[in-house]
Amino acid sequence: xxxxxxxxxxxxxxxxxxxxxxxxxxxxxxxxxxxxxxxxxxxxxxxxxxxxxxxxxxxxxxxxxxxxxxxxxxxxxxxxxxxxxxxxxxxxxxxxxxxxxxxxxxxxxxxxxxxxxxxxxxxxxxxxxxxxxxxxxxxxxxxxxxxxxxxxxxxxxxxxxxxxxxxxxxxxxxxxxxxxxxxxxxxxxxxxxxxxxxxxxxxxxxxxxxxxxxxxxxxxxxxxxxxxxxxxxxxxxxxxxxxxxxxxxxxxxxxxxxxxxxxxxxxxxxxxxxxxxxxxxxxxxxxxxxxxxxxxxxxxxxxxxxxxxxxxxxxxxxxxxxxxxxxxxxxxxxxxxxxxxxxxxxxxxxxxxxxxxxxxxxxxxxxxxxxxxxxxxxxxxxxxxxxxxxxxxxxxxxxxxxxxxxxxxxx
Amino acid sequence: xxxxxxxxxxxxxxxxxxxxxxxxxxxxxxxxxxxxxxxxxxxxxxxxxxxxxxxxxxxxxxxxxxxxxxxxxxxxxxxxxxxxxxxxxxxxxxxxxxxxxxxxxxxxxxxxxxxxxxxxxxxxxxxxxxxxxxxxxxxxxxxxxxxxxxxxxxxxxxxxxxxxxxxxxxxxxxxxxxxxxxxxxxxxxxxxxxxxxxxxxxxxxxxxxxxxxxxxxxxxxxxxxxxxxxxxxxxxxxxxxxxxxxxxxxxxxxxxxxxxxxxxxxxxxxxxxxxxxxxxxxxxxxxxxxxxxxxxxxxxxxxxxxxxxxxxxxxxxxxxxxxxxxxxxxxxxxxxxxxxxxxxxxxxxxxxxxxxxxxxxxxxxxxxxxxxxxxxxxxxxxxxxxxxxxxxxxxxxxxxxxxxxxxxxxxxxxxxxxxxxxxxxxxxxxxxxxxxxxxxxxxxxxxxxxxxxxxxxxxxxxxxxxxxx
Numbered sequence: 059x060x061x062x063x064x065x066x067x068x069x070x071x072x073x074x075x076x077x078x079x080x081x082x083x084x085x086x087x088x089x090x091x092x093x094x095x096x097x098x099x100x101x102x103x104x105x106x107x108x109x110x111x112x113x114x115x116x117x118x119x120x121x122x123x124x125x126x127x128x129x130x131x132x133x134x135x136x137x138x139x140x141x142x143x144x145x146x147x148x149x150x151x152x153x154x155x156x157x158x159x160x161x162x163x164x165x166x167x168x169x170x171x172x173x174x175x176x177x178x179x180x181x182x183x184x185x186x187x188x189x190x191x192x193x194x195x196x197x198x199x200x201x202x203x204x205x206x207x208x209x210x211x212x213x214x215x216x217x218x219x220x221x222x223x224x225x226x227x228x229x230x231x232x233x234x235x236x237x238x239x240x241x242x243x244x245x246x247x248x249x250x251x252x253x254x255x256x257x258x259x260x261x262x263x264x265x266x267x268x269x270x271x272x273x274x275x276x277x278x279x280x281x282x283x284x285x286x287x288x289x290x291x292x293x294x295x296x297x298x299x300x301x302x303x304x305x306x307x308x309x310x311x312x313x314x315x316x317x318x319x320x321x322x323x324x325x326x327x328x329x330x331x332x333x334x335x336x337x338x339x340x341x342x343x344x345x346x347x348x349x350x351x352x353x354x355x356x357x358x359x360x361x362x363x364x365x366x367x368x369x370x371x372x373x374x375x376x377x378x379x380x381x382x383x384x385x386x387x388x389x390x391x392x393x394x395x396x397x398x399x400x401x402x403x404x405x406x407x408x409x410x411x412x413x414x415x416x417x418x419x420x421x422x423x424x425x426x427x428x429x430x431x432x433x434x435x436x437x438x439x440x441x442x443x444x445x446x447x448x449x450x451x452x453x454x455x456x457x458x459x460x461x462x463x464x465x466x467x468x469x
Numbered sequence: 470x471x472x473x474x475x476x477x478x479x480x481x482x483x484x485x486x487x488x489x490x491x492x493x494x495x496x497x498x499x500x501x502x503x504x505x506x507x508x509x510x511x512x513x514x515x516x517x518x519x520x521x522x523x524x525x526x527x528x529x530x531x532x533x534x535x536x537x538x539x540x541x542x543x544x545x546x547x548x549x550x551x552x553x554x555x556x557x558x559x560x561x562x563x564x565x566x567x568x569x570x571x572x573x574x575x576x577x578x579x580x581x582x583x584x585x586x587x588x589x590x591x592x593x594x595x596x597x598x599x600x601x602x603x604x605x606x607x608x609x610x611x612x613x614x615x616x617x618x619x620x621x622x623x624x625x626x627x628x629x630x631x632x633x634x635x636x637x638x639x640x641x642x643x644x645x646x647x648x649x650x651x652x653x654x655x656x657x658x659x660x661x662x663x664x665x666x667x668x669x670x671x672x673x674x675x676x677x678x679x680x681x682x683x684x685x686x687x688x689x690x691x692x693x694x695x696x697x698x699x700x701x702x703x704x705x706x707x708x709x710x711x712x713x714x715x716x717x718x719x720x721x722x723x724x725x726x727x728x729x730x731x732x733x734x735x736x737x738x739x740x741x742x743x744x745x746x747x748x749x750x751x752x753x754x755x756x757x758x759x760x761x762x763x764x765x766x767x768x769x770x771x772x773x774x775x776x777x778x779x780x781x782x783x784x785x786x787x788x789x790x791x792x793x794x795x796x797x798x799x800x801x802x803x804x805x806x807x808x809x810x811x812x813x814x815x816x817x818x819x820x821x822x823x824x825x826x827x828x829x830x831x832x833x834x835x836x837x838x839x840x841x842x843x844x845x846x847x848x849x850x851x852x853x854x855x856x857x858x859x860x861x862x863x864x865x866x867x868x869x870x871x872x873x874x875x876x877x878x879x880x881x882x883x884x885x886x887x888x889x890x891x892x893x894x895x896x897x898x899x900x901x902x903x904x905x906x907x908x909x910x911x912x913x914x915x916x917x918x919x920x921x922x923x924x925x926x927x928x929x930x931x932x933x934x935x936x937x938x
Contacts, residue, residue: 105859172688173678173694174678174682174688175859175861176688176859176861177688189688193868223868242920242924243880243884243924243927243928243931244880246915246919246924246928247880247928247931247932249911249915250911250912250915250928250931250932250933251933253933254933256819256867256868256871257871257876257933257936259873260871260872260873260875260876261873261876261877261880262873263873264873264874264876264877265877328858333644333645333673333675334645334648334669334673335669382669382671383669383671383672383673383674384648384649384650384652384657384669384670384671384672384673385645385648385649385650385669385671385672385673386668386669387645387669387673389673389674389675389678390674390678422694424694
């Protein structure tokens with residue numbers, strides 16, 4: 059068996075294979091030192107994460123009947139309260155919840171109701187009230203509103219997620235990107251790009267962060283767990299995936315805690331579109347949740363003392379149908395679960411109300427009815443944790459969002 | 470000073486086509502740029518095929534199912550297996566090598582074809598009807614799907630393309646249609662009496678939704694959730710033959726009457742009487758002919774060929790050609806070539822990673838020699854081989870591909886590529902051949918003044934006029 063100590067490059071390449079992508083932004087975004095320590099991590103679960111499996115309402119009398127063979131058994135769920143548990147794959151999150159450092163919002167949704175992945179992700183990330191309402195992401199606008207000066211930003215990954223796009227140009231770095239050819243080439247290209255509004259800022263930001271990345275690589279390369287390569291079948295593959303996800307979480311945390319490191323990070327996790335054979339306590343969805351749990355555990359462990367200044371929000375574009383579908387999966391739905399974690403949380407129960415799964419309570423007779431607007435949750439976190447001006451939140455960051463009242467009492 | 474004909478020849482080869490091979494822009498100029506493009510449209514023959522004798526979707530599916538069966542039998546303890554016949558290893562090799570063979574052949578066709586517009590047109594439709602290899606088994610079906618369903622029909626009627634795409638094993642497997650069972654069908658009743666592990670026995674609306682949202686009328690097309698469910702019911706029974714079926718049906722499209730939801734369906738206000746596969750076909754035909762479909766897809770064509778935010782006049786021309794011809798794609802392709810808005814000298818489109826790599830090989834008159842030459846850089850730049858992130862396909866917008874990280878990756882690749890190929894090349898003629906009259910004075914000078922051939926070629930490949938089209 060080969061034992062491989064991964065380089066940052068191989069680690070992030072492996073992460074790519076798991077459908078994980080990372081984008082950072084917000085170095086020195088906030089003038090004041092107390093706020094300057096605060097960190098915000100959003101984890102976007104793309105594809106429509108099934109809230110009813112993430113935080114199964116095992117105490118809801120209708121749950122088991124609606125879900126049939128994909129219901130999480132009450133005895134398998136990790137208990138949160140009289141109604142809710144967590145999926146058994148989420149042991150790390152459950153341990154944090156026991157300490158008051160993780161809470162769920164079990165019936166949350168963006169304002170979009172079209173059940174289209176693309177529209178719903180657009181509305182979630184743009185922070186607009188309607189699809190294609192704006193071409194920039196709400197985190198980018200929140201940073202601009204909070205900083206009022208040049209904001210350093212960094213994205214890792216070959217494509218830029220909408221949530222970070224906007225007037226603040228995202229600088230970027232990626233493993234293995236370091237240029238090893240002509241030292242003159244970047245300068246020549248900068249001259250040739252002078253008139254190009256897209257390529258010029260992109261190349262400038264890319265070059266700028268190469269140096270920062272070199273530093274980060276030196277700081278964290280020694281701290282990563284070895285990844286075992288070899289056989290072991292599906293179970294071995296899953297274990298290896300968990301190790302990669304855990305290491306990625308720690309690496310991202312190491313990047314954030316170095317001096318001048320990014321304050322805001324967006325992580326994408328793909329693979330939640332479970333139309334068929336999604337499984338229950340074990341299976342396809344359970345494997346994705348094991349990776350998610352390992353990633354969050356890695357962030358928690360890697361941030362160390364900085365965890366107390368951190369809030370993590372795990373969100374998805376929509377939930378899935380309350381009923382199992384004809385192929386042992388679930389189709390596109392509406393309300394889902396968001397998970398809020400961090401050392402800075404105020405203790406409390408679920409965030410928002412639980413509408414129940416009674417047939418008359420279901421949205422359009424098929425989905426978890428949303429009781430909370432995603433924008434309200436982010437407004438609360440951005441105001442109370444990151445110190446973003448409330449007036450800016452209502453106008454620039456989340457336009458036309460009066461009906462989405464800020465959620466208070468979380469941080 | 471370049472003549473308008475020279476500039477149009479450069480636009481024809483680089484914007485409508487896949488980039489210029491040496492001498493190609495001069496050929497287009499001599500033929501007349503519009504005529505050069507029109508002559509590539511092949512109403513009867515469709516697009517070119519990357520492989521002369523490709524493996525079919527049917528044979529790959531049959532083989533894969535057989536390996537799965539062998540593996541089950543092996544697990545059930547039927548003795549030791551010779552490693553060379555280990556079904557898990559054979560299946561793993563098939564999953565690794567099948568897509569690699571398909572993709573390399575497609576990339577070599579793109580790098581060498583003298584009909585770049587015809588190939589770009591085929592790639593547009595393959596992306597419109599995306600089948601992605603993100604699901605294990607579908608990775609071996611993407612190549613056959615393009616060969617069998619898409620390429621023969623890209624200059625025919627849209628309706629035929631839609632039906633062929635919907636009924637192809639690649640699409641049926643990718644969007645979960647094979648397992649969808651009408652809840653009131655005999656098959657569902659049987660499964661309620663005799664449950665089978667792993668078989669749900671009910672409806673799956675994944676394919677139905679994407680047909681409406683992505684393949685035809687589009688998300689603003691005016692359909693409701695109930696319409697999605699009705700299309701899903703109508704399509705129940707559209708499936709792929711398994712190992713229990715007659716040999717001739719294994720791995721092929723089959724219609725299972727006993728899984729088909731009985732009764733009439735109502736889709737967007739129209740009633741479709743009870744029928745077998747004809748019910749779904751009738752719905753597909755009406756969706757193909759719907760005005761929202763023409764609007765949605767003509768907007769996409771204009772966005773792909775001309776600008777992320779295309780001129781409304783161009784979209785209107787395409788839509789008129791589509792409507793007048795009943796969705797005849799030859800007429801739409803001709804309308805695109807003849808539209809003055811498509812020839813705006815400003816290059817609005819940023820090349821996708823695939824387009825960038827292919828056009829780089831074309832510029833030097835080369836082609837990728839092995840899958841290892843093209844697969845890793847595509848992964849790094851965000852366009853993993855045969856693995857579009859969703860049924861929506863690869864993005865056609867510059868902002869997706871212009872992340873700073875991706876631009877740095879392009880630069881690093883251009884330097885590595887140049888280091889390998891530049892030694893025997895003369896960079897200035899290469900630059901002139903690749904861009905023709907689109908080559909600007911600053912880039913021409915920078916190439917001429919570079920310190921090395923490698924640097925010169927890197928500058929050319931990373932120049933704004935080469936990155937854009």
